[in-house]
Amino acid sequence: MPRGDLLGSLEYIVLLALVRLGPDAYGMTVRREIETRVGRNLSIGAVYATLDRLEAKGYVSSIVGEPTATRGGRAKRHFRIEVAGQRALKASEDAIRSMSAGLKRRWENA
Amino acid sequence: MPRGDLLGSLEYIVLLALVRLGPDAYGMTVRREIETRVGRNLSIGAVYATLDRLEAKGYVSSIVGEPTATRGGRAKRHFRIEVAGQRALKASEDAIRSMSAGLKRRWENA
């Protein structure tokens, strides 16, 4: 087990997507959200793998909903960020913030 | 080769440490900087592994300097962030920013 335990980069992005999507968060929408926002096209397998890992850590939870009455509208597995996940998210944010604090100066002229 | 190619989480932190340390950046100082700033104790192996990977990608470069006349002051391997590395850093920053833009609201009450 790692010591500091920060989030992986995809884990981080996925958690943010969950916050952003709220109740509409499930595999496909998470993927779409990231692709359109970040401009990064990732495989659906990567998304679910990450989601599963986050769930195993207790950072997110999932429940399967009811099928919808639209063509192909099968039951979705909805994901929600848990308290532990929010803590992890903040921890990673803080780590980044503390490393980049007061760097603008050195940063611009290069 | 991955499509979007964002940085790993440690890669990100290490690059920031390089910017922060400037000419004083080498294995031991990078480690110390991260440990004190982020409060995460990581092994020296992890640091060098990351640094080597970043160098292989052309994101950083390294040169070995002269030994110093202090006890145990053997030659250091200095690391410097390259232009490609700065681009990668900005790209990751942007990815995070675009995902977290306008999230404060939803964020606080949970």
Next chain:
DNA sequence: GAATTGTTCTACTCGGCAGAACAAATCGCG
């Protein structure tokens, strides 16, 4: 049965981690 929306499975590579081993310099004691 065809098309559509969504999830799971398979197989692989790369990133992250710890700690020991190794290397090169100075210090200190006889």
Next chain:
DNA sequence: CGCGATTTGTTCTGCCGAGTAGAACAATTC
């Protein structure tokens, strides 16, 4: 004043978890 002890620094070994792509599978409506 020489050679082992100490200090600073890097490389090596081995492992496990994260990330990736794409095919397979499932369930629903047209």
